[in-house]
Amino acid sequence: MECVNDCDDALNLDPTAIKLHIRKGKAFIKLGHFNPADTAFSKVLECNVNDFEFIPSLPSQEIEAKLALEQVIESAKLEAKAGLRELDKLKESVKLLITLESKMDFEEVLKATKDILSKSPNHRASQIARAHAYNELSFFEDAKGYIEEITISQAEKNIQKLYAHPSAKFPCPSIDSLDWKEIKSPNGLSIDVNSVVNMILCVGSELGFNYLVALKNVKMSRYYCADVMNKIFQILTQLDQLLSLEEKSDCWVWVSKELSKIKELISIKNTADLQFKNKNFRAALNSYGSALRVDITARRWSAILYSNRAATLMSLGMFAEAVADCHNSVNKDPGYSRAYLRRARAYRVSMMYLSSNFRLMNSFLSQ
Amino acid sequence: MNKQNESVRDYRRYLNSDPIPSDFKDVQKELSEMLEAKTEEPKKHQSSSSQHQSSYQNRPNSGKTAFDDMKKVIKFVFTLDHIFLLWLYIFRILIQDNPIFRISIKQILILNHQMVLGQGQDLIIIITPNQIPQSSNLLMIDLSHGVIILKKVY
Numbered sequence: 001m002e003c004v005n006d007c008d009d010a011l012n013l014d015p016t017a018i019k020l021h022i023r024k025g026k027a028f029i030k031l032g033h034f035n036p037a038d039t040a041f042s043k044v045l046e047c048n049v050n051d052f053e054f055i056p057s058l059p060s061q062e063i064e065a066k067l068a069l070e071q072v073i074e075s076a077k078l079e080a081k082a083g084l085r086e087l088d089k090l091k092e093s094v095k096l097l098i099t100l101e102s103k104m105d106f107e108e109v110l111k112a113t114k115d116i117l118s119k120s121p122n123h124r125a126s127q128i129a130r131a132h133a134y135n136e137l138s139f140f141e142d143a144k145g146y147i148e149e150i151t152i153s154q155a156e157k158n159i160q161k162l163y164a165h166p167s168a169k170f171p172c173p174s175i176d177s178l179d180w181k182e183i184k185s186p187n188g189l190s191i192d193v194n195s196v197v198n199m200i201l202c203v204g205s206e207l208g209f210n211y212l213v214a215l216k217n218v219k220m221s222r223y224y225c226a227d228v229m230n231k232i233f234q235i236l237t238q239l240d241q242l243l244s245l246e247e248k249s250d251c252w253v254w255v256s257k258e259l260s261k262i263k264e265l266i267s268i269k270n271t272a273d274l275q276f277k278n279k280n281f282r283a284a285l286n287s288y289g290s291a292l293r294v295d296i297t298a299r300r301w302s303a304i305l306y307s308n309r310a311a312t313l314m315s316l317g318m319f320a321e322a323v324a325d326c327h328n329s330v331n332k333d334p335g336y337s338r339a340y341l342r343r344a345r346a347y348r349v350s351m352m353y354l355s356s357n358f359r360l361m362n363s364f365l366s367q
Numbered sequence: 368m369n370k371q372n373e374s375v376r377d378y379r380r381y382l383n384s385d386p387i388p389s390d391f392k393d394v395q396k397e398l399s400e401m402l403e404a405k406t407e408e409p410k411k412h413q414s415s416s417s418q419h420q421s422s423y424q425n426r427p428n429s430g431k432t433a434f435d436d437m438k439k440v441i442k443f444v445f446t447l448d449h450i451f452l453l454w455l456y457i458f459r460i461l462i463q464d465n466p467i468f469r470i471s472i473k474q475i476l477i478l479n480h481q482m483v484l485g486q487g488q489d490l491i492i493i494i495t496p497n498q499i500p501q502s503s504n505l506l507m508i509d510l511s512h513g514v515i516i517l518k519k520v521y
Contacts (some may be wrong), residue, residue, distance in 0.1 A: 337384030341394060344377035348401060351370040 003027040016052050016069060018044055018076045025083050029090070031159065032123030037087055044080035047073050053287040090120055097129055122159055131210040135217075138299060138333075144214035148175055151203045162206035165252070167242055172202045180218050180228075182264055191215075191223035191231050197238045205251035212236075212258065216298045222336050225304050229269070233262045265294040269305070276312055284312045303333035310342045319350035374401070 007024040010017060021044045028037035049070045097112045113130040116123055127150055134143035154160040155172050164170075173195035181193050196215065200208040212232070221228040236259040243252050272287030287307035292302060306329035313322035326343030329336060378398040382391060 335384075337381045337388065340377040340384070341381040341388075344374045344381065344398075346375065347370045347374035351374065 004031070005211075016072075018047050018073060021081070022076060022079050025080070029083070029087065029120050030122060032120045032126070034087060034091060034094075034120075038084070041080040041083045041087065044073075044076050045084075047076070086119065090116060090123075094123075094125065097126065099133075101129055106136040109133040110137075115129045116185070122154060124163065128206045128210065131193070131207055131214075135210055135213045135297075138217070140210075140214045140217035140300075141219065142219075143210060143342050144178075147203055147207050147211045147214070148172075148178060150235060151199070151207070153204065160202060160204075163207075164211060165201040165204065165243075165246075166274040167246060168201035170202065173199050180220055182220070182224075187224075189218075189220050189227040189231070193231065193234045193238060196235050197242065200235070200239060201242070205249075205254070209254050209258075213297045215228070216295075217300045219300075219335065221300045222304070222333070226269075227302060229262065229266050229301070233259075233266060236262060261295050265291055265298075265301070268294065272308065276308070277308070277313075279315070281312050282314045284314065285309060287310060299332045300336070304328045304341060306332060307336065307342055310339070310346065314346055314349070319346050321349065322346040371401075 004024055004027045007020045007027065011020050011024075021040045025037045025040035028034070028040060049066055052069060093112060093116045097109065097116065100106075100108045100112055107342075109129055110133050111352050113126040113133070116126040117130070120126070125127045131143050131147050134140070134146060151160055152172050152175070155170055160172075161170070173192075177192045177195040178199055180189050182188075183190050191246075197283050200211055212235075215235075216228065216232055218228060236255060239255045240259050243249075243255055268291040269286055272291060274286055275281075275284035288305055292305050292309070295301065310322040310325035310329065313325060315318075323343055323346045326339050326346060330343070331340035375398065378394065378401075381388060382395060382398070388392065
């Protein structure tokens with residue numbers, strides 16, 4: 001940003017310093033602003049030696065100066081053409097990225113964004129696509145780390161203010177304050193709600209949503225699901241309150257939607273758990289089914305809900321269905337070990353069920 | 368067989384998970400019981416048919432009732448958490464001892480649905496023999512919280 005501003009100032013002082021347009025174009029590429037970069041390079045191509053006024057003391061000096069400027073313009077045009085070629089390649093890569101995203105080929109999205117970001121490290125759309133791809137591929141820890149890293153680094157370069165919410169407080173919170181922490185007596189999981197809220201405001205709307213998805217899917221939610229849900233609820237409540245004070249912006253609408261989702265999810269899950277505890281298995285089955293439809297972005301929560309529904313199905317003697325739900329649970333979160341235990345038990349019981357049927361029939365047939 | 372392998376694989380995955388599960392010992396015991404049952408089953412199967420035949424043939428003279436046997440079996444079943452062996456055994460006694468209770472395979476399969484239950488649930492089995500009018504004679508076995516009640520309802 002500072003480079004662009006300095007180039008503008010310098011060009012005002014000396015319009016013949018046309019190489020500054022190239023520098024400006026390159027700075028825009030680094031910022032990920034492709035259209036202004038295009039304009040900057042195109043200005044160089046439009047330059048002509050006759051566009052500039054020369055006030056030499058001797059006539060012979062004018063010719064020399066014109067020749068020198070012509071040389072500068074020629075070499076600048078070559079550089080500008082190279083810059084435009086690079087820009088075209090980047091635009092093609094962005095088009096490809098959009099296609100890959102629409103095809104939901106997230107592994108390829110990661111490769112494509114890596115390529116774009118190596119040339120244009122602050123290209124916002126690629127950053128968002130990369131964070132989204134990490135979440136879609138269930139690399140939630142990577143998504144969280146990536147968003148924190150780019151936000152903090154861009155905040156140091158004053159770029160982040162372009163995307164942050166006006167209420168965001170800089171400098172960004174430290175990474176340590178954004179980690180989930182295990183607490184003892186009573187055992188649980190906690191996080192600094194204020195720091196996370198400020199971080200989401202600093203990160204900006206689109207990346208903020210991806211940051212929240214990564215936060216929901218923290219590994220420890222396998223063991224402290226209720227704690228994670230409650231903290232996410234607190235974060236969203238605080239964010240919603242803060243945003244309601246400001247002028248409503250469409251890009252932050254997701255906050256209130258997510259808040260109503262988490263409210264509903266906590267309520268249904270608590271009801272389902274209670275119904276299961278009270279051996280009201282049919283009702284618990286329906287409640288877990290409803291809970292599963294509320295928030296599909298929270299995969300690790302879904303894994304727990306599927307596993308709990310599998311336990312309910314086991315209690316109802318629906319072993320094949322229980323096995324299917326355990327499969328779903330493992331698909332959602334392959335690291336959720338309790339789903340393996342439940343599937344092992346479901347297989348075991350259904351196996352005994354079948355073998356006893358078989359033996360019983362044999363005993364009849366042998367009579 | 369395939370399900371058994373899947374089950375063993377999943378048990379092992381759970382036991383090898385990180386962090387070590389808090390119920391590691393219980394699950395490990397559960398797995399070893401399952402593996403023991405798997406190895407003992409073929410041995411039993413080889414010798415069981417002749418022994419069973421003779422014991423059931425001699426039963427009327429032994430002074431034991433089906434209920435006495437059932438109590439033993441139920442105890443065994445509970446310690447092994449092996450609920451499906453229970454109803455198999457009950458039927459074996461009822462069917463082989465008492466021709467009046469012979470029922471068709473179709474009815475047994477229907478009965479499976481009545482017997483479907485989960486761990487810790489009450490088990491209520493209602494047997495409706497086809498040779499006895501349903502309204503006049505029902506045998507009811509009620510296992511509530513580990514207590515065995517055998518009722519003959521007329």
